[in-house]
Amino acid sequence: MAVDQTQRDHPDILLVGLACVDITSYVDRFPDEDECARSTKQTIRRGGNASNSACVIGLLGGSAGWSGTLGKESDPMAALVVDDLKGFGVFPCHCVSHDAQQPVASIIVNQSKATRTIILNNQLPELS
Numbered sequence: 001m002a003v004d005q006t007q008r009d010h011p012d013i014l015l016v017g018l019a020c021v022d023i024t025s026y027v028d029r030f031p032d033e034d035e036c037a038r039s040t041k042q043t044i045r046r047g048g049n050a051s052n053s054a055c056v057i058g059l060l061g062g063s064a065g066w067s068g069t070l071g072k073e074s075d076p077m078a079a080l081v082v083d084d085l086k087g088f089g090v091f092p093c094h095c096v097s098h099d100a101q102q103p104v105a106s107i108i109v110n111q112s113k114a115t116r117t118i119i120l121n122n123q124l125p126e127l128s
Helices: 005-009 049-059 076-087
Strands: 013-016 020-027 041-047 064-067 104-110 115-121
Touching: 013 049, 020 076, 041 049, 041 076, 049 064, 049 076
Parallel strands: 013 064, 020 104
Antiparallel strands: 020 041, 104 115
C-alpha cells in the first residue's frame, strides 16, 4: 500500500510512547551471577509498546504515526528505530530529539523456563 504525503503528515492513528532497540539473547538457562553463558541465538530489532502497536496498524493497512523522544541524530540506534518504523509505513510525528543515546533494552530469554529478563537503558526524558 503506497503512503501519500497526507497520510504521513496526518495519520489516522497516532501512538505515543517509547521506541527502543531490543537486543535479545536466548539462553538454555539463566546464568548465575558472575557466570559467562553462551546464547543460542541473538536478535537486534526495534521495540517499545507504542512503536510495536503502530507497526501492527501499518501491517494491517492502517495509517499510523508514532511520536516520542529520540536520541541524537548521530546515534545509529536512533536511525535503526526511525528506519524500521518507516519500513512498516509508520512515520515519526512531532518527535523531540535529545543529546543522549537512543534507549536500548538488553533482554535475556531463558528458554528452559520460558521467561525473560529486561534491563532498559533509557536516559531520554519523557515526551512533554
